[in-house]
Amino acid sequence: MSQFIEFHIIQNFAPSCLNRDDTGAPKDAMFGGVRRSRISSQCLKRATRLAFSNSGLLSEEELGMRTRNIVAILAEKLKEQGFEQPEPAIEKALATVELKVKARNDATAQTEYLLFLSNNAIKELSGVIANHFEVLSTGKDNKDIKKAVDECIASATAVDVALFGRMLADRKDLNIDAAAQVAHALSTHRVDRESDFFTAVDDWTLRTEADAGMLGTVEFNSSCQYRYGVVNVQQLIGNLGGDQLLAKRGLLAFLRASVLAIPTGRQNTFAAHNLPSFVGISIHSGQPISLANAYEQPVWAGENKGGLTAASVQKLQNHAEVLSRAFGLDLGLKVMDLTGTWSGETHANLDTLLGQVEAALEVAA
Structure with a gap:
């Protein structure tokens, strides 16, 4: 029986354009009948891979x-x-x-x-x-x-090859099925694009010239994102040739990197370096369960006195409880909640939360 490790993250970003489309505008998607901000799966996985090395989570020999x-x-x-x-x-x-x-x-x-x-x-x-x-x-x-x-x-x-898989068009026998699936992040609320008009000032001009050497616009938005990902633990171990210690080290690195990694798009312009306000991690042997439908009806800030992020956490918990009752699930969520909204046991910091995950993996082993 396969064991799955899932993460559910609520992350509020200041005005930004972290992941843009072919026109330079922030990526978006329709969900629940309204426009949402979106950060692509590819963008999030790239940020996670960079965090493996940049944050010293894995060595060069453990990466690809x-x-x-x-x-x-x-x-x-x-x-x-x-x-x-x-x-x-x-x-x-x-x-x-x-x-x-x-x-x-x-x-x-x-x-x-x-x-x-x-x-x-x-x-x-x-x-x-x-x-x-x-x-x-x-x-x-x-x-x-x-x-x-x-x-x-x-x-x-390599842990990242084992997690994210590989496809070689000419040699299908050398393909590797990904052990991890990462969803496109979606805003929990309706989002409208905004536009920033800017001028770049020329530091040295003739008296007959305008000071503005360049005019332009940049599209951006601000959004509270729901992020979801899941790892098939047995698939990861198999991809790593049965090395359980490396698989465990890689899994914990993946969870930490997924929490801390932030896409780099237009960060010199917006500096939206905002960490998550909520992290939920579950370990179970059922099937992967995304909680994105908690936000089919868009959240609005007035739903909770704590604001948009707190309202998003409340909806997440409500939806998880509804699914658990309806389908007899035990999601086993272990939670770090900086909004103070989650009713139930929470962990004060990320190290404690991941320590609990590591202990649960040892018990499961």
Whole structure:
């Protein structure tokens, strides 16, 4: 039976444009018949991956890299070992496992799509190419080399690769099913776009010139977001080759990073560095349960004297209780609530909350 770890986060952002669409406007979506602010799943997962390394939650050896520039990366490593012009050998090594590269004018060739590989796999791959450099340089096929390259790329010792999965269009057998699912964040309330008109002042102008060197507008909004994600613990352990200790370390890092990570879009303009006011984490062996429908009817600030965030927390608890009674669920929510709205046991800080999660994982194990 699969065990699931879910997080439910309420996070109020000041005016911002954290995740924009192709027009430069904040992303949004229709939900419950009204327009909501939205932060995409891809944006949130990217912020989480950056937090793994930037916050020192996981080491480089426990993480991966997603890039089209694997040829350039491997070439740099091989040149450090004294190999000259290693690019043809690298391209041949990738070709043995059907990973094609595209030539570029005056630049190192790139793979046709992004490769998501563990840093350990990249290191091992450079070793394989170094050990078989002469054979690869001749362009001849070699079954032993193909097997060795296959084994390097198949490696999933990276926590982020194991969590978010990998798809290789040309080698489906090397795909990895994601252990984590992350929903698009949605505002708990109706949102209208606003527009900021700005001028950039020229510090040195002629008397006949205007001081404004540039005029423009930036669209933004302010919203209280509901964020949801879930991890299949058994899938994560399997993706990491059965390493339960690394899976547990990666899971706790994922939860902490998901709470602390903030998207970087237009932060130089808005500096919306706002941490969550509510974090709920549940551990159970049922099925994943999003509580987004708590906000099908939009929240308004007047519903709770504590404001929009407190009203959102209250609706979340009400909806969780309704679902629990109707379907006989035991969501087992462990909660940190800075609004003081949640009725029931809460934890004073994130460390205590994650400590409870870790203890529950030990009991479950």
